[in-house]
Amino acid sequence: MKLAHAAAALLALTATPAFAKEIVVKMKNQGAAGAMVFEPAFVKAMPGDTVRFVPSDPSHNAETIPTMLPAGVVSTKGGMNKEFVLPVKTPGLYGIKCMPHYSMGMVALVQVGNGPSANLAAARAVKLPPFAAKRMTPMLAQAK
Template sequence: MNVKNLFIFAISFVFSSAVFAKNHQVKLLTMADGGQSMMMSPGFIKIDKGDTITFIPSDATHNAESIALPNNATAFNSAMGTEVTITFSAEGVYLYKCTPHFALGMLGVIQVGAPNNLEQVKNKWQQIKSGVVMNQERVEQYLAQVK
């Protein structure tokens, strides 16, 4: 293989992951269908490494802030009421919250590829769940979906 073909192959390989990456949406809702309040929709989502999630707040009082994440991941904290798209390039489990509605159980779980840090995320949840006065079972259900 000559240098030119090798270069073209290398460039194609680098950009191919971007071509196959998917964008997902998570809505940060004050009121969801079915009457549930202060929730992420979906509350649990499984994506592939390199995929993005666009967090869409229903109003100016919501944001998305990471609480627990894989060791090699970058923490995130979106501005209040602002739509933001985040690329998830580290495999593992992410636990995140809406900062002002944390006590109301407005949390979500993201699984990116293999759940290699699930025990650490579960331990973090045990440490912080006393600060959640409503909908703790919701978070437990999300964590139970991680496989």
């Protein structure tokens, strides 16, 4: 009987992604870094994790920046005032923006894996609106 319970417990552990986690990022009108922000704006995740962008205030969306993604990853877009779920499978850097507030600097960066990120140089070379670039530059400096 104990062996059957141990086998069932082992099966339950191997059937679920025990190490995958969900990271929540809030889309806010006002935060620690000023107006129109993602909090946190820089996220480290591992392949298999999910990053969930949640609108804390109205008038936001989250979408990937097409020129700031790992090779082979397709750009995706969330709806206005809707949660945006970003399942991350490929290591690298994922740039995120709120389209209505992109020029106001509402950007985020998700680093997947422990690095080095194959697309780091390409991400640093992406041309962003001035305020978005001002916010993204320190995040890219933290990335590996």
